[in-house]
Amino acid sequence: MSEKEIIPELVRKRRSPFVDVMMRLAKSPLAMFGLAIIFVLVFCAIFAELISPYSPIKQDLMHMFETPSAEHWLGTDEFGRDILSRLIYGARVSLQVGFIAVGIALVTGGMLGAVSGYYSGKLDNIIMRVMDVLLSIPQTLLAIAIVAALGPSLMNLMIAVGISAVPTYARIVRGSVLSIRSMEFIEAARAAGSSDLRIILKHIIPNSMAPIIVQSTLGVASAILNAAGLSFIGLGIQPPNPEWGAMLSGGRQYIRDYPHMTLYPGLAIMLTILALNFLGDGLRDALDPKLKR
Amino acid sequence: MSEEYIRVENLKKYFATKRGMLHAVDDVSFTIKKGETLGLVGESGCGKSTLGRCLIRLLDSTSGKVLLKNDNDDGYIDITKASPREMKALRKRVQIVFQDPYSCLNPRLSVWELIAEPLIVNNVHSDKNEMRKRVRSLMETVGLAERLENSYPHELDGGRRQRIGIARSLALNPEFIVLDEPVSALDVCIQAQILNLLNDLQREFSYTYVFISHNLSVVRHVSDRIAVMYLGQIVELSEYKELFSDPLHPYTQALLSAIPLAKLDVQRERIILEGDVPSPIEPPNACRFAGRCRYAKDICRTTPPALKEILPGHFTACHFAKEQKQ
Numbered sequence: 001m002s003e004k005e006i007i008p009e010l011v012r013k014r015r016s017p018f019v020d021v022m023m024r025l026a027k028s029p030l031a032m033f034g035l036a037i038i039f040v041l042v043f044c045a046i047f048a049e050l051i052s053p054y055s056p057i058k059q060d061l062m063h064m065f066e067t068p069s070a071e072h073w074l075g076t077d078e079f080g081r082d083i084l085s086r087l088i089y090g091a092r093v094s095l096q097v098g099f100i101a102v103g104i105a106l107v108t109g110g111m112l113g114a115v116s117g118y119y120s121g122k123l124d125n126i127i128m129r130v131m132d133v134l135l136s137i138p139q140t141l142l143a144i145a146i147v148a149a150l151g152p153s154l155m156n157l158m159i160a161v162g163i164s165a166v167p168t169y170a171r172i173v174r175g176s177v178l179s180i181r182s183m184e185f186i187e188a189a190r191a192a193g194s195s196d197l198r199i200i201l202k203h204i205i206p207n208s209m210a211p212i213i214v215q216s217t218l219g220v221a222s223a224i225l226n227a228a229g230l231s232f233i234g235l236g237i238q239p240p241n242p243e244w245g246a247m248l249s250g251g252r253q254y255i256r257d258y259p260h261m262t263l264y265p266g267l268a269i270m271l272t273i274l275a276l277n278f279l280g281d282g283l284r285d286a287l288d289p290k291l292k293r
Numbered sequence: 294m295s296e297e298y299i300r301v302e303n304l305k306k307y308f309a310t311k312r313g314m315l316h317a318v319d320d321v322s323f324t325i326k327k328g329e330t331l332g333l334v335g336e337s338g339c340g341k342s343t344l345g346r347c348l349i350r351l352l353d354s355t356s357g358k359v360l361l362k363n364d365n366d367d368g369y370i371d372i373t374k375a376s377p378r379e380m381k382a383l384r385k386r387v388q389i390v391f392q393d394p395y396s397c398l399n400p401r402l403s404v405w406e407l408i409a410e411p412l413i414v415n416n417v418h419s420d421k422n423e424m425r426k427r428v429r430s431l432m433e434t435v436g437l438a439e440r441l442e443n444s445y446p447h448e449l450d451g452g453r454r455q456r457i458g459i460a461r462s463l464a465l466n467p468e469f470i471v472l473d474e475p476v477s478a479l480d481v482c483i484q485a486q487i488l489n490l491l492n493d494l495q496r497e498f499s500y501t502y503v504f505i506s507h508n509l510s511v512v513r514h515v516s517d518r519i520a521v522m523y524l525g526q527i528v529e530l531s532e533y534k535e536l537f538s539d540p541l542h543p544y545t546q547a548l549l550s551a552i553p554l555a556k557l558d559v560q561r562e563r564i565i566l567e568g569d570v571p572s573p574i575e576p577p578n579a580c581r582f583a584g585r586c587r588y589a590k591d592i593c594r595t596t597p598p599a600l601k602e603i604l605p606g607h608f609t610a611c612h613f614a615k616e617q618k619q
Contacts, residue, residue, distance in 0.1 A: 184397040191351055192411035192461060193384035206401045289401060289445040 024286040031282020037275035045092040054082035056089040057240040065258050075260045077251065079240075083261065086242035087268050093237055094244045094272070097158055097227040098220040104162025105223075106216055109169025114200050116170070117177030128174065131167040139164045140229055147235045157236045161226045165219060172215050176208030183207075210284050217280030221273035228269075244269050297362070298327040298501055299348070299469065300369065304357035306340070306347050313575040317343040318354070319525035322600065323608075325469075327362075330495065330502040332516030332533065334509060334548070336570065340525040341505045342392075345471040348372070348503060349387040350380065361386070361469070385415060388462035392474040394454035398446040405442040407457055408432065411464040427464075435460045435490060452483035459490065469501045476511060488515060509552055513537060518606075521545050524573055524581040527600060531607040541609040543586045580612070588613050 025031050044051065053073075060080035068075045074083040112131070116124040134142065146160035180186065181204065189199050228245010230236035237243040239250075244265045251261030306318040317340045325331050333341045346352040348359055350372050360369035361383070375383055391397035398407055408428050411417075418424035429439060435456040446454055455475060462470055472491065476484040492515065495502060506512045512519055513533060520530040521544065529542040540546045547564040554561070566585045580586070583593040592612050600610040 184391050184393055185399045187351055188389075188391060188397045188458070188461070189399070189410065191349065191384070191389045192414055193381060193465075194410070194414045198414060203399050207399065289403075290447050 021283075021286050025282050028282040028285065030278040031286070034275040034278030034280075034282065037271060038279060041091050041095060041272060041275075044088045045095050048089045048092055052082075052085035052088040054085040056081065056086045056242045065254070065261075067258070067260055074264045075258075077247075077261050078254065081240075083247075083264055086247060087244070087264060090242040090244045090247060090265070091268070093154065093241070094224050094227070094269070096154070097161065097243075098224045098272070100158045101161035101165065101223040101227070102216055102219045104159065105165035105169050105219065106212070108162070109166040110173045110205075110212065112166070113170040113173030113175075114177050114204065117174040118181060118196070118200055118204065120178075124174075127170070131170045134164075135167040135171075140226060143226055143230060144233070144235060147230055152235045152238065154237065157227055157230055160230070161223050164226070165223065168219075169212070169215065172211050173208065176211055177204050180204050180207045206287075209287055213280050213284045213287075217276040218273075220276050221269070224269055224272070296327040297324050299325040299362070300358075300360040301325075301348070302358040302360065304344070304347060304359060304373075305355045306343050306352060307355045310574060315574045316525045316576055317573065318347060319576070320357075321525075321527050322357075323520060323527060323530055325501060325503065326517075328495075328499045328501055329517040330504050330515050332512035332519040333503055333505045333522060334507060334512050334519060335522030336507060338570070338573070339522045340573070341507075341522050342473050344522070345389070345473050345503060345505050349389055349469075349471055350375070350383075351389065381415075385465040386467055387469045387471070388465065388467040389471040389473060390455075390458050390462050390475045393478050394451050394458055395446075395478070397458055398454060400446055403443050403445055404432075404437065404449075404457055407446070408460045408464060411461055415465060417465070431460045431464055434463065434494070450483075451479045452486060455479060455483075455487055456490070459487075459494075463494070463498075466498075467500070470503075472502055472504045474506055475504075477506065477508065484511070491515070509548065521548065524570060524576065526581060526610065527608075528582065528611070529607075529609045530600070531604075531609075535604070535607055539604075539607075541603055541607065541614045542582075542611050543588055544582050545609075580610075 025035075048056075058081065060076070063072070063076050063080040064078060066072055066076040066080075072082050072084070074087065076082055077086070112127050116127040137145075142164040143160040146163055147156050150156040150159065177200075186199060186203055189203050194202070225245060227236055228243065228248060231243050231246035232249035237246055239246065247265040248262055248269070251258070251265070255262050301324070302322050304318055304321045305316075308315040308317055319340075321344060323331075333344065335341045343352060347354040350359075354373050357373065359372040361372055362369055370379065370383070372380075372383060372387070402410070405428060408431055409424060412424055412427060418427060428442070432439060432442065437453060437456050437460065441449065441453070446457065449457075455478075459475075475491070476487050479487060488511065491502070494500060502515075504512060504515050516533045518531065519533050519536045520527050521536075521542065522528070523544050529536065529540065529545045531541075536545065537549065540549055543564075547566050550562065550564045564587070568585050571581065571584060577594075578597060579595055580589070580593040580598050583589045586593065590613070596612070598610045598612045600608050601614070602608050603614045
């Protein structure tokens with residue numbers, strides 16, 4: 001009897017793939033650090049009204065250009081507005097712009113890239129030449145053109161930043177799809193009767209995730225910066241609404257006398273990007289069963 | 294056993310290249326009997342894998358027919374012209390086992406998911422428990438321990454991976470399986486295991502196999518009949534014993550003389566072929582082997598020989614096969 005008993009260590013329990021990935025992610029301290037920061041930022045964005053000490057837009061001309069103090073933790077800007085409160089409210093806009101713009105770019109670009117890589121031939125040629133045309137226009141210029149045509153608003157800003165990043169994603173996805181497509185297991189899937197859609201979603205995309213994840217986490221950062229640039233020239237977030245990029249560029253002219261005005265929004269952007277990169281790296285490793293343990 | 298099951302008629306597969314048409318499979322006709330193993334041998338690049346893929350339409354052929362006998366009546370269905378819907382049904386009847394067990398399994402899917410895939414995409418089981426049972430029984434059939442079901446392919450050795458590949462191809466209860474060099478990537482003792490497994494499966498489920506290989510001793514071990522390919526064409530097709538004892542085509546003779554013998558005192562004539570395989574791109578309208586053949590005469594360089602039945606059940610494509618016989 002005892003011989004037939006199965007040694008428990010040998011039987012790996014069947015967990016849902018999501019739990020499996022999360023368990024592996026939890027083993028990476030850097031990824032957890034990144035996740036924690038992102039949680040804090042999201043928390044700030046959601047509960048901005050409750051946690052910010054002052055109104056982000058109320059001017060207080062008695063307290064202009066104040067350096068950090070007990071009253072204003074991160075100081076005040078040229079209109080006496082509390083920088084901490086503006087950063088907390090700004091997280092709302094910046095995170096939204098970053099994630100949604102990348103989401104737009106990733107879904108559109110990813111689909112176009114996957115289709116053109118998978119089917120190749122004429123369709124591939126048409127899609128990629130259109131992407132080349134878009135790529136030949138500088139990203140910021142393209143975003144300006146789009147937002148100028150649609151009119152300045154938060155939604156249009158996200159669309160503009162998103163569309164201007166589409167070609168980058170299309171190219172990356174196409175590249176990795178091309179390399180995966182010629183693998184024998186794709187042919188094996190076809191022999192089993194899988195449809196094209198299933199092959200793309202189940203076999204090609206999961207195997208070409210690594211570069212896409214890295215690019216997306218970096219992309220959130222550049223989307224935030226891009227949106228900031230648009231806000232700076234008046235096509236994005238309209239003043240006095242707080243936005244990190246706009247705060248950064250607003251403080252630029254006072255940088256010699258009051259560096260704290262640019263320092264803190266800059267730090268906020270940097271921290272977000274760093275956290276996203278850590279998380280992205282961890283996620284890339286956690287999604288790869290080969291790197292288990 | 295002797296019932297005709299698949300008839301291939303004038304099958305051609307050309308690939309367009311920059312330098313012209315590459316004749317990978319050029320006008321091939323043969324039949325496969327129900328329940329037999331047809332060995333397909335030839336050197337690298339002679340078109341055997343392409344032929345195998347055309348047989349189950351993983352590649353669309355340029356012209357010709359692959360006729361598969363229907364289950365219920367005496368009619369045939371042409372795989373090369375099946376509609377997408379017909380093809381979906383045919384996928385359950387014809388399957389393939391790939392050469393390289395390292396690249397033919399998606400590295401992100403577990404053993405369980407890999408074997409369940411054909412069942413899922415073809416909606417075989419609506420009930421999850423039923424599917425689980427089916428996957429377990431498939432794993433048992435091919436000799437995979439149940440504890441491996443949540444492992445990933447990279448954690449397993451080549452033999453176990455090839456077992457996964459075999460389980461996948463068996464999942465849909467096919468009738469006909471193309472084995473595309475299923476053991477050439479494995480080391481010798483695992484080769485034997487897999488070959489025996491394939492043999493046992495054939496005995497149990499009466500599968501019809503096409504066994505592609507460049508290894509003559511392996512092919513001899515498993516095949517009922519053997520087809521020898523040279524540059525996209527079948528040059529000789531015969532029952533396996535006769536092919537080895539009495540080869541008629543000069544290329545087959547050269548191939549057989551190259552099999553190493555594990556005997557020191559036996560001397561035999563070795564036929565050394567001169568030159569290289571000619572390019573398969575736009576080949577001349579002649580016997581393709583003529584340039585390397587020691588019997589070649591003028592007619593060989595002007596007229597391509599047809600595959601003719603020289604002895605009962607023994608086909609060869611050579612102008613001088615009969616003369617040689619005498």
